[in-house]
Amino acid sequence: MKLSTKLRNSGAAALALAVALGAAGTAHAATTLVETGSSLLYPLFNLWVPDFTAANPGIQLTTTSTGSGAGIAQSIKGLVQIGASDAYLSDGIVKKNPGMLSIPLAISAQAINFNLPGLNDKNIKLSGPILAGIYSGKITMWNDKAIKAANPGVKLPAHVIIPIHRVDGSGDTFIFTQYLSDSTPAWAHTVDYGTAVSWPAVTGGIGANGNSGMVSAAAANPYSIAYIGVSFSDQAAKAGLGVAKLKNADGNYELPTAATVGTAANSIVTQTPPDERISMVFAHGANAYPIANYEYAIINTAQPNAETATAVKTFLNWALTSGNDMKYLSQVHFLPLPAAIVTLSKTQIAKIH
Amino acid sequence: MKIRPFRLSLLGLSLFVPAALCAVVLFLIIYSGQAIVFNGLGFLSRITWNLGNLYSDPVTINGIQIPLGANYGILVFIIGTLASSLIAILIAVPLSVGAAIFLAEAVPELERSRPRWMPPIRPALSMLVELVAVVPSVVFGLWGVAVLVPFIGKYLAPSGNGYGLLAASIVLALMITPIIATTLLDSLMQIGKENRESAFALGATHFEVVSKVMLPMVRTTLIGGIVLALGRALGETMAVLMVSGGAINILPTSIFSPVSTIASFIVSQLDSAESDPTNMAVRSLAEIALVLFVITLAVNATAKLLTSGALSVRNRK
Amino acid sequence: MSVTVNNQPRFQALALRRAIISHIGWIACGLGLLLVIGPLLDIVGVVAFNGISAFSLKLFTTTTNGTAGGLLNAIEGTLVISAGGMLIAVPIGVGAGIYLAEYGSNKLGNTIRFLSDVLTGTPSIVLGYFSYIVFVTTLGWDFSVLAAAITIAILIVPYLARITELALRQVPNTMREAGFALGASEPAVVFKIVLPGAISGVVTGALLALAISVGETAPLIYTAGWSNYLWNGKLTNAPIGYLTYVIWTFIDQPDARSHALAFAAAFLVMLVVLAINIGVRLIIRRTKLT
Numbered sequence: 005m006k007l008s009t010k011l012r013n014s015g016a017a018a019l020a021l022a023v024a025l026g027a028a029g030t031a032h033a034a035t036t037l038v039e040t041g042s043s044l045l046y047p048l049f050n051l052w053v054p055d056f057t058a059a060n061p062g063i064q065l066t067t068t069s070t071g072s073g074a075g076i077a078q079s080i081k082g083l084v085q086i087g088a089s090d091a092y093l094s095d096g097i098v099k100k101n102p103g104m105l106s107i108p109l110a111i112s113a114q115a116i117n118f119n120l121p122g123l124n125d126k127n128i129k130l131s132g133p134i135l136a137g138i139y140s141g142k143i144t145m146w147n148d149k150a151i152k153a154a155n156p157g158v159k160l161p162a163h164v165i166i167p168i169h170r171v172d173g174s175g176d177t178f179i180f181t182q183y184l185s186d187s188t189p190a191w192a193h194t195v196d197y198g199t200a201v202s203w204p205a206v207t208g209g210i211g212a213n214g215n216s217g218m219v220s221a222a223a224a225n226p227y228s229i230a231y232i233g234v235s236f237s238d239q240a241a242k243a244g245l246g247v248a249k250l251k252n253a254d255g256n257y258e259l260p261t262a263a264t265v266g267t268a269a270n271s272i273v274t275q276t277p278p279d280e281r282i283s284m285v286f287a288h289g290a291n292a293y294p295i296a297n298y299e300y301a302i303i304n305t306a307q308p309n310a311e312t313a314t315a316v317k318t319f320l321n322w323a324l325t326s327g328n329d330m331k332y333l334s335q336v337h338f339l340p341l342p343a344a345i346v347t348l349s350k351t352q353i354a355k356i357h
Numbered sequence: 358m359k360i361r362p363f364r365l366s367l368l369g370l371s372l373f374v375p376a377a378l379c380a381v382v383l384f385l386i387i388y389s390g391q392a393i394v395f396n397g398l399g400f401l402s403r404i405t406w407n408l409g410n411l412y413s414d415p416v417t418i419n420g421i422q423i424p425l426g427a428n429y430g431i432l433v434f435i436i437g438t439l440a441s442s443l444i445a446i447l448i449a450v451p452l453s454v455g456a457a458i459f460l461a462e463a464v465p466e467l468e469r470s471r472p473r474w475m476p477p478i479r480p481a482l483s484m485l486v487e488l489v490a491v492v493p494s495v496v497f498g499l500w501g502v503a504v505l506v507p508f509i510g511k512y513l514a515p516s517g518n519g520y521g522l523l524a525a526s527i528v529l530a531l532m533i534t535p536i537i538a539t540t541l542l543d544s545l546m547q548i549g550k551e552n553r554e555s556a557f558a559l560g561a562t563h564f565e566v567v568s569k570v571m572l573p574m575v576r577t578t579l580i581g582g583i584v585l586a587l588g589r590a591l592g593e594t595m596a597v598l599m600v601s602g603g604a605i606n607i608l609p610t611s612i613f614s615p616v617s618t619i620a621s622f623i624v625s626q627l628d629s630a631e632s633d634p635t636n637m638a639v640r641s642l643a644e645i646a647l648v649l650f651v652i653t654l655a656v657n658a659t660a661k662l663l664t665s666g667a668l669s670v671r672n673r674k
Numbered sequence: 675m676s677v678t679v680n681n682q683p684r685f686q687a688l689a690l691r692r693a694i695i696s697h698i699g700w701i702a703c704g705l706g707l708l709l710v711i712g713p714l715l716d717i718v719g720v721v722a723f724n725g726i727s728a729f730s731l732k733l734f735t736t737t738t739n740g741t742a743g744g745l746l747n748a749i750e751g752t753l754v755i756s757a758g759g760m761l762i763a764v765p766i767g768v769g770a771g772i773y774l775a776e777y778g779s780n781k782l783g784n785t786i787r788f789l790s791d792v793l794t795g796t797p798s799i800v801l802g803y804f805s806y807i808v809f810v811t812t813l814g815w816d817f818s819v820l821a822a823a824i825t826i827a828i829l830i831v832p833y834l835a836r837i838t839e840l841a842l843r844q845v846p847n848t849m850r851e852a853g854f855a856l857g858a859s860e861p862a863v864v865f866k867i868v869l870p871g872a873i874s875g876v877v878t879g880a881l882l883a884l885a886i887s888v889g890e891t892a893p894l895i896y897t898a899g900w901s902n903y904l905w906n907g908k909l910t911n912a913p914i915g916y917l918t919y920v921i922w923t924f925i926d927q928p929d930a931r932s933h934a935l936a937f938a939a940a941f942l943v944m945l946v947v948l949a950i951n952i953g954v955r956l957i958i959r960r961t962k963l964t
Contacts, residue, residue, distance in 0.1 A: 038899070038913060047927055050740035053902065057739070066913065067740065068900040069923050071628025083816055083899075094412040096634040166518065171603030171617070173628030196426065200629035202407030203605050210520050210615055211603020213498075213625070214926035220502050224510055225518055235928050336928065363860050364777050370769030371778075374835055375789040377828045381796060381804045388807065455706020463700055484951055485711055485718075492717055493889045495921050496940050500717045534710050539882070540840065543875050547844040564696035578840055584791055585836065592797025594892045595922065620797040624892060627803070646800040653795030661788060 041075015041088035087302035090175025092281035108298035124246035131251035132187025141206040166228035171211035186286035235336035264293035392640035403430020437616030445529035453538035461545040498599030520602035533586035540582035725941020728934035758823030771838020802893030817899025817913035830883035841875020
């Protein structure tokens, strides 16, 4: 009896302590914003939060990483104010929820990394059809004639390729499979694109969890290949992985750099519609890098109250101006939005009420 | 019959447990209803899992809206779940029985001859074992990726790839060992002196006393612990997700093949399924959860049958 | 580990064989313990090393700011959610365990026991998903303490019930009979004789349950949400942070600062549980002495 009383008392004490701590938190009323979604955008949001909340002490901003699908779904349901997504809203969702906006916040890209003993300092050239062949099990050896043809003079090993894909739903999978779909009709007809796709059965293929998991799996498995978001390119380099040059829509092989991703972004600026739902993947331009995309905030135009609406607008406008500073973006290897896109985004932001 | 308020209130409390279970199951059935109709029985025997194109207009099949090309089959995940959990139990049971026996019987003996300055070993060791139970799943996963996977890849797997069934099973085994070991240790220490002493008096060696007298006495507890552990293994998500190699659309051919388990698959797909405007993906995930539930039901029913003999033997002293 | 020596040769051979088997048995058992402890020491070592190097006063005094700042909000959130879950689960779980052990040797008891085992086997992500649909969206509680605490309670109740029952069943019947013979009522026998007799088992169960609630991630992701700020005292419609979220999410971030926070959180989770563990053992020892 004595023990149970003690336990009960200590439980009550813990709760009382918690309530006291909680009460301290409510001392000054602030507007609370919650962001959830894309794991690609999450590191950037985390860089933004300290400076944004310092500049706007009346707004509390919480960021979470759940995946683009969750970001979209929870923003529509009103569970969060800001949904983060690597993909713009689909036609189906927009038709069902006409009040939902897709607002680009920054530009991201993805590297194709490989682990080829002895060749990791060479930028092997790969194309969409080659990658589609590897990930669908049609190209199984590193010295396959298609890879040889793209890399004259490189001594490719006669070794089985280990393709690594994400097991968790991911924006990285979305833009990678979009590149395969745009460049390879056979892939578009069978697997298509999405944050999680029905990967063809490839003997020896591996699924890894998260971008960190992709880096670990590629590092642990010689002769593997992986698609990894540019925010992890420092990790990939540290793990000794090679970076591939990718064939773009104009037929040139390019590395993911600020210049090549910038070309891709500039080439679609003029085509971007007012609702800004457009793919940057496989964009035209002589030196355009083929796997780049807008990172979106998914916002409901109708917010629960005026204060929340103002806070959301304040944050989005801050993200497009101060937040697009290279001091944040360069840490995750993102690029700022072109001025024309910022204008389009601001027009969309003005609709929030 | 006499009304006994004390018993009735205890019964009332204990009915919360099945009530919670029924609520969960009922919700799963209602929520996945449309998916059950659409997927049919082939759900269990198909190998292909495809969410379909979530970005184009949905199509209508038999009056049910689904994304274009959607096809839900979960045989791969059922096999991955069963295989990884069973191998984990095979590894964990001898380990935890050994560890519990050692802690309960050998350590006190060793302690008798310990020098004064040494702290008591058993509380420290058993605490360490209990600590395994609270190491977060993710940390096990990290350890698996950093230590276990490279080890398997380097020394065991012919393909050189450490991610797969074996890695998942070993991580699971490590996670469930303390559950079995602590329940067993507790009941081993409850066994009365007279039982042990009468066995010693018959001339049995210490190990014989432990293995032939004490262990059979705690058989029920052991099986209870294994069932608890199996429950944990079947439902473990994060650690398995990180080391299992995440197979999809392909069946395992060896102990080194990549696999996926149902629980880890639900976690990994939920994000993407939520962007399905027809909701069929989320409903199908609820149906998978239902299948996992049925599997645990079957496991428990089997365990019940196996122990029914053991249960009739009173182990009260 | 004594061996009975007999003068007759065939007994000697038998005794030798038995002694050898005994020794092999002990070695195998010790090996089992080593194989459990070895990886554990490695895991604990890695977490402790990385966790301690990330420790600072700031960790306990400031809230998370992006992936910077401290863990105060997460520490508080884990306390609140676990305390809430235990408050709901302990009376139900222990009550159910008592019922099953004392009066549950019938069909009804078997059914409850069976369903409780099935609930144990229900994966935490399924429970979390159930709560997400029912509490978070349908009932409109949003991400909240209540949704998280109820989910945790559902998760740990069957463990508590089962382990309480197992512990109570180890109490000899003679003790119950002695109690009744002295004219004690049913509640008195249960609370004054049986429960104290089985208290170490019940506490082990409660500890396991608490450990599970502190260490769980999957059921909280879709019920508690996450917050960079301290709990505002609201039971519903306010997300709350928790330590395992930090471990789960920050470990997959590209920067070293996030990793440090993740390991600090993992180390904290282990420390908290170790502290509870030691504390409760001391309490038990004192209760036994008085």
